[in-house]
Amino acid sequence: MAKFKVEISKEEQDIVESFRYNFTNMLKTTKEVQATVCDMQQPLKEELLAGITALKQEVGRFYKDFDTKGPLVIGISAKEASERVLLFQSWFEDLSNRYETYNSGESLFGLEMTEYPQLQQRKRELNLLQKLYSLYLQVMHTIDRYYKMPWSQINMDEINSEITDFQNKCRRLPKALRTWPAYIELKKKIDDFNETCPLLELMADKAMKERHWQKISETCKHTFDIESEAFNLSSIMEAPLLKYKDDVEDICISAIKEKDIESKLKQVIADWTVVSLQFANFKQRGELLLKGLETQEIITQLEDSLMVVSSLLANRYNAPFKRDIQLWQKKLNNSSEILAKWIAVQNLWVYLEAVFIGGDIAKQLPAEAKRFNSIDKSWMKLMYRAREKVNAVETCTGDETMAQFLPLLLEQLELCQKSLSGYLETKRVIFPRFCFISDPTLLEILGQAADSHTIVNYLDGFFDNIAKSNQEIIFKFFIVNYKYIN
Structure with missing residues (x-):
């Protein structure tokens, strides 16, 4: 087989030499970096493992404190429980962020991933509690806002709409929450206020006068100072309205009926102020x-x-x-x-x-x-x-x-x-023939003494069915005797 000699130019030889030189330097640098990383790897790994150990201990403490000091402790109020939810939620988020950081470190060092089943369990519980207590706080804040509202500014349509929305949200909460004290208290708060809403709507009607408020005061044995600037919804909710629900409802319905009566009476009076004789x-x-x-x-x-x-x-x-x-x-x-x-x-x-x-x-x-x-x-x-x-x-x-x-x-x-x-x-x-004509006609005939010839217009009335040929004779007879009749 013949051998061929490849000839390259001087420029191509310079390029090959330059590449060989750069590659040698890069290889050297890589070995140096690898040596440096190897020197640093062990301390970082030890720091990572120490952090994982500390996280495990804190997750254990978090799990234990959740049982002993968390929002599910029996006997605490719903308000305190909601505050504990916020506290433990913040703690959980810190642990969750550290877990994700250490999990990435383990992946980087090729270590086996550490699992935290206790943290995952608390995550599910906190998610449920977050749904419950976020609604709880929203409802409590909203109803407290209602209570501070001046009575003159109450908008029952808006309130009814919001309370209905709260009811729907409460029904959609997971069934697992329905035995929790906070859920029971939340549902009762919504239901009690919702039961009062129809009464409040009746009481807010413009038909309510001072006399009606006086009757409600006497019924509920509670004073309503409706003229006060400080009179608000809480002033009404302090009264035992639900206890006397039927009586209060009757008074409010009476007010509405009375307003209708008053309106109709005023309309009758107004109608007759503009009717004039002509x-x-x-x-x-x-x-x-x-x-x-x-x-x-x-x-x-x-x-x-x-x-x-x-x-x-x-x-x-x-x-x-x-x-x-x-x-x-x-x-x-x-x-x-x-x-x-x-x-x-x-x-x-x-x-x-x-x-x-x-x-x-x-x-x-x-x-x-x-x-x-x-x-x-x-x-x-x-x-x-x-x-x-x-x-x-x-x-x-x-x-x-x-x-x-x-x-x-x-x-x-x-x-x-x-x-x-x-x-x-x-x-x-x-003159019996006058019996055939009416009083007005007879009066007109009797009134024509000065011009008896006009009487001929009435002859048909009391000489009915008389032939035309005889009317002249009758007329002459009537004229002759008219003066005696009249």
Whole structure:
């Protein structure tokens, strides 16, 4: 086999020599570092082993102290237990950090990993305790905050929401915790406050007045200084509310019902402050009439309000407002009766005014005409007075005038009407055909003495089924005899 000689350049030879020199120096340095590490390794290893031994001893002490001085010691309060949880949690975290450091050292030196089963056991227990006591402290802090809250600033919707959230968190805690004293106390604290919440919500209602607080004070035998600036939730929670739960609840419900009654009564009163009578002109004599349609609407509205007031009067919670309700029932009832009588008087006055004011019949009944003139003057005074107080209820019930005056007017008008009816009966006796027509029609016929030709418009009323050809004969007969009838 032929041999080949490889020729390299001077530069390549320099590179090879430089590499060989650097590698030799690096190898030397490595051996020196290895020797140094070997010299240091033993002291570090001994220090690591000493630390592991000390950690084992402290873990043992931690385990023992947890049993004797920890949060699970029987007989300590939940508050003290929560403080011990924080203390032992801090201690555990220090031990856990050292454990991780030494564990890394053992791995570095290739030693067998040291186990700390006691530390792991306490870790599980502390995790459970941390869940329990973090919730415990949160609940206690929150409820203490509620207690310091001024009563005027209480927001029961917010409180109910937070308490419900606490209940849900408590239910989700591990079953292993449910026999622990702190869990039992926590659950009782939440449940007791939650049981009080419905009462507090009722007591916080704006319907609660001083009289209701006085009743609760008498029931619970506890003073509530609701006017004090220092009056807060703790001032209420000091009272034995749950002991008298049903009685307190009845008082609060009464307050709400009373507020509803008061609101409805105020609405009725407010409604009638703006209802006014409306007047109409009569002939050329001025505003001497109530407007019929509008007045009827007022009477209907009065009946509706009376139904509301009657229901309030029948309500068993109306005691604080009973006198006012009775007063307004009387006002509305009297107003309704007076307006109905007023319309009746007005209708009769209008009817008789056409007869006795400037009519021929007034001459036939001079005594009744005189009586009506007196009634007419009184009616005008009454209507002028009514326009001074246009409010419907105030006009009717402001004093006794309307209640006393209208019946007298009605009585006098009925006497006039009775005399007038007697007068008309005498005309029907004279001329029986008048029995077929009404009093107003007959009055209009009798009032046409000056212009008897207008009477022909009424002949069909009492000469029914008469042939047209005979109407002229009848008309002439009637005209001839009219003066005797009238």
